[in-house]
Amino acid sequence: MNIESKILGGLERLSEALKALLWEKAKTFGISPIQIQILLFVSNHKREICNVSYLAKEFNVTKATISDAVRILLKKEYLEKDHSPTDNRRYNLFITSSGKELVGQLEGYADVFNKELSSFTDQELANIFDTLSKLIFQLNQKGVIQVQRTCYNCKYYSGDKKEDHYCNLLKSKLSGKEIQIDCDEFEE
Numbered sequence: 001m002n003i004e005s006k007i008l009g010g011l012e013r014l015s016e017a018l019k020a021l022l023w024e025k026a027k028t029f030g031i032s033p034i035q036i037q038i039l040l041f042v043s044n045h046k047r048e049i050c051n052v053s054y055l056a057k058e059f060n061v062t063k064a065t066i067s068d069a070v071r072i073l074l075k076k077e078y079l080e081k082d083h084s085p086t087d088n089r090r091y092n093l094f095i096t097s098s099g100k101e102l103v104g105q106l107e108g109y110a111d112v113f114n115k116e117l118s119s120f121t122d123q124e125l126a127n128i129f130d131t132l133s134k135l136i137f138q139l140n141q142k143g144v145i146q147v148q149r150t151c152y153n154c155k156y157y158s159g160d161k162k163e164d165h166y167c168n169l170l171k172s173k174l175s176g177k178e179i180q181i182d183c184d185e186f187e188e
């Protein structure tokens, strides 16, 4: 087996383990994993991108799947709609106070991952992050990952995507570990 296949196998295992941890939490609170993912996303991102179309791309699922999950989250009063002033059919989502409370209990679902990662050296973590951020960017370029808010795809980025990185919004050089993979200020 070549190294690429072994890495792929490792990524699959990590992804399965993360999903299993998410399922565990989901069961505790009586909501589905996709509902948890939506809640965490809405609580951590600006309102302008929290809509059904964007969420469908973010999680690589259909709009119908997102709409169903959102309907339940609205019914349970974890989310609310913010309607467009010009078109009542369009809306963005925002989190309610009970949604925030739930998110507070959900957020630690991957703590065991954080704990194990913190046993690596800074250099090892920087290397892992560097490879992952470039892989995400390359897969986005091939259309495999639909949404990504990384520096490498941002209009404010200039650099060689290797060692020399600069953010024209922050007007600052970025080190490898300062490269963002989910930046609020990202613009395509």
Ligand code: SF4
Pocket: 149, 150, 151, 152, 154, 155, 156, 157, 158, 166, 167, 168, 169, 170, 180, 183, 184, 185, 186, 187
């Ligand atoms: S705005 Fe954010 S994503 Fe864009 S280059 Fe700056 S830090 Fe990176």
